[in-house]
Amino acid sequence: MQSGKVPAPPIAKLLGMQLRDVSKGCVVMEMEATKKHWNPMHTLHGGVMCDIADAAMGSAFFTTLDDDESYTTVDLHIKFLKPVITGKITASATVVKRGRRLGYIECEIRNDEGELVAKADSSCIVLREEN
Structure with a gap:
C-alpha cells in the first residue's frame, strides 16, 4: 500500500463521504444522503x-498498489435495486482480483436499515512510473 495510507478522494469532502474502515483490498465508506443529493423525483440521485x-x-x-504504481478506472457498472430518500448509506468495496495490469472490484451499497x-463493479488498470 502506498505509504501505508489511503487518501480520501477530494469528491468525498464535497459530498460528505467518510472512510470508515480500510484494510488491504477492502474499504467501507459512508455518507448521509440528504435532500441536497436528490434527483427530480425526490430520491437520491443515481450519480451520487x-x-x-x-x-x-x-x-x-x-490499498493493493506498490509505491511506484497508480491506477485509473477502466469501467464502472451499477445496478440500482431500491430507492433511497435520506439517511446513511454505506458502500463496502472489495478487490476480487488483482492482476499485474488489471484489477476487478465489487461494491455493495446499503441503506441505514442494512438493505x-x-x-456496483469496476475494473482498474495499474499504471507504473517510467524509469
Missing part, C-alpha cells in the same frame, strides 16, 4: 450512488 461506489472501489484498489440498495 455511483460516486460513493467509485470512491470506495478506487480506494480499495489503491441492499445498489451493487
Whole structure:
C-alpha cells in the first residue's frame, strides 16, 4: 500500500463521504444522503450512488498498489435495486482480483436499515512510473 495510507478522494469532502474502515483490498465508506443529493423525483440521485461506489472501489484498489504504481478506472457498472430518500448509506468495496495490469472490484451499497440498495463493479488498470 502506498505509504501505508489511503487518501480520501477530494469528491468525498464535497459530498460528505467518510472512510470508515480500510484494510488491504477492502474499504467501507459512508455518507448521509440528504435532500441536497436528490434527483427530480425526490430520491437520491443515481450519480451520487455511483460516486460513493467509485470512491470506495478506487480506494480499495489503491490499498493493493506498490509505491511506484497508480491506477485509473477502466469501467464502472451499477445496478440500482431500491430507492433511497435520506439517511446513511454505506458502500463496502472489495478487490476480487488483482492482476499485474488489471484489477476487478465489487461494491455493495446499503441503506441505514442494512438493505441492499445498489451493487456496483469496476475494473482498474495499474499504471507504473517510467524509469
